[in-house]
Amino acid sequence: MIKDNQKSLNRLHIVIDAILIIAAFVLAYEVRFHVLTRFSLFALSQNERYYSLAKYAENLYYLVPAYLVIYANCGLYRPKRGGGGRLEYWNLFRANILGLLVFATVLYAIRENDISRGLFVTFAVLNFSFGAGFRFVVGRILKAIRRRGFNQKHVLIVGYSRTTEAYIDRVRQNPQWGYHIHGILDDNMEVGTMYKKAAVIGTCDELENIARENNFDEIVVTLGINEYVKLERLVGICEKSGVHTKFIPDYRSVIPTVAVMEDMDGIPAINIRNVPLNNIFNSITKRVFDLVGAVIALAISFLPMIVIAAIIKCTSKGPVIFSQVRVGLHNKEFKMYKFRSMEVQSEAKEKKAWTRANDSRVTGIGRFIRKTSLDELPQLINIIKGDMSLIGPRPERPYFVEKFREEVPRYMIKHQVRPGLSGWAQINGYRGDTSIKKRIEYDLYYIENWSLGLDFKILFLTLFKGFINKNAY
Numbered sequence: 001m002i003k004d005n006q007k008s009l010n011r012l013h014i015v016i017d018a019i020l021i022i023a024a025f026v027l028a029y030e031v032r033f034h035v036l037t038r039f040s041l042f043a044l045s046q047n048e049r050y051y052s053l054a055k056y057a058e059n060l061y062y063l064v065p066a067y068l069v070i071y072a073n074c075g076l077y078r079p080k081r082g083g084g085g086r087l088e089y090w091n092l093f094r095a096n097i098l099g100l101l102v103f104a105t106v107l108y109a110i111r112e113n114d115i116s117r118g119l120f121v122t123f124a125v126l127n128f129s130f131g132a133g134f135r136f137v138v139g140r141i142l143k144a145i146r147r148r149g150f151n152q153k154h155v156l157i158v159g160y161s162r163t164t165e166a167y168i169d170r171v172r173q174n175p176q177w178g179y180h181i182h183g184i185l186d187d188n189m190e191v192g193t194m195y196k197k198a199a200v201i202g203t204c205d206e207l208e209n210i211a212r213e214n215n216f217d218e219i220v221v222t223l224g225i226n227e228y229v230k231l232e233r234l235v236g237i238c239e240k241s242g243v244h245t246k247f248i249p250d251y252r253s254v255i256p257t258v259a260v261m262e263d264m265d266g267i268p269a270i271n272i273r274n275v276p277l278n279n280i281f282n283s284i285t286k287r288v289f290d291l292v293g294a295v296i297a298l299a300i301s302f303l304p305m306i307v308i309a310a311i312i313k314c315t316s317k318g319p320v321i322f323s324q325v326r327v328g329l330h331n332k333e334f335k336m337y338k339f340r341s342m343e344v345q346s347e348a349k350e351k352k353a354w355t356r357a358n359d360s361r362v363t364g365i366g367r368f369i370r371k372t373s374l375d376e377l378p379q380l381i382n383i384i385k386g387d388m389s390l391i392g393p394r395p396e397r398p399y400f401v402e403k404f405r406e407e408v409p410r411y412m413i414k415h416q417v418r419p420g421l422s423g424w425a426q427i428n429g430y431r432g433d434t435s436i437k438k439r440i441e442y443d444l445y446y447i448e449n450w451s452l453g454l455d456f457k458i459l460f461l462t463l464f465k466g467f468i469n470k471n472a473y
Helices: 002-038 053-057 060-073 085-109 117-147 162-173 204-213 225-241 280-315 347-352 364-371 379-385 398-407 411-416 436-448 452-466
Strands: 153-158 179-185 198-202 218-221 245-247 260-264 267-271 321-327 333-339 389-391 420-422
Touching (some): 002 060, 002 117, 060 085, 153 204, 179 204, 204 225, 280 333, 280 364, 280 389, 280 452, 420 452
16 A cells, blocks of 8 residues: 555655765765866866865764755655645755754864865755656656556545545646545535545444444544534544544634644644745745845846946936835835836825826836846845845835725735745736735735745746836826
8 A cells, every 4th residue: 555655765765865975975075076176167176185085974973864854854765645746846955055054063173174165065066856756757657656546545535625626626737746535534515526536425423333344544533623523523533444544624704815834832732824935944045045136136236227227317306326215125115216207296295196107207218128027136136135035026115005905805814025136926917906805816826835946946037038018107
């Protein structure tokens, strides 16, 4: 059955990871001392010596088990069914960075100056590449096998609710997960009721007998929220059967997001909203990404910004840079910078006015830089200051924040992260005079699914389709 296969696969996975770590280390040695030394930047001085491969290989006695422990703690040996590949690659990247930091710290602590730090950096790059390549190939093979009906996980569903239908929808949409639904037990639906080829086969009272007579890999409890009085009894039966049990709560109408469980000294607590950037490691990673990206972008755009500033100064009266109060992280106000694209107006009008098509306040150069989003370039300064991020929900003026707070459900959640120069909503066309509700849907998706890979994707798409704004007037 699947649970036995999973144990064998995990053991094999660990063995292969150990082999890949050794291979990456040996190759890193060859690259560092026999390939890179051909280039003047990495060349060794005439009198400079280095340890033999055999001497370096002594590090593998503790490096391999340490990396495997880090891999396990980063979730690389958890079951992959129903999970996303992007998350696994991110965990692998995180594990290698953590491993690199640990060994750099150890070398510094023991004052070992004869070990090449360059070798360990090369090893980290190669080890991540080997690990990612291996997981990609295995993932493709397993998906192909499961799509053909092999390596299936046999599942019994208990309870029929909105959550049941949502669960079946996901299983049907992802045959590569390899789930085979045996049937549904429910006290309210007639036997024979079908939903996407999953049939009601009995009542909840039959759970014990059906579980005993069949060799299920998993029982999924999806009771409706109004039937939770049965939950303790049914979970007890599932536990008695010895079958792995999964409970999917019916709380979508209360918590419309991906919930994260937290253990408060033995008391389980559900976080209403999962915000990956609340994690200190993720937060630091994103901040470094923002600083490096903003400095590079400033260097590239410096001359165009000088030209734009000169044209603005020569064609209309007023300052070149326009600052406007916006609401950012944790609802704190900050001054956001833009190239001035409109005639100077009173502060009272500016606070509440929304730019419309053929707006007479927009200058000639202003119309161009708004359409091409070049007016946003001074926000690179905001990013360096820490007011903003390269990627995130766009910030809004305080007047409109108060207005949308009451009109748009979950609007204020966007302020749990730094606002961005570009964002998931913007590259999907929701910017300027477009639906605020749709914009928030995309912003919430970004907030709940953040990863460095997603930031790179949005940045890449911004470069190719995010600058021209047909909704900017």
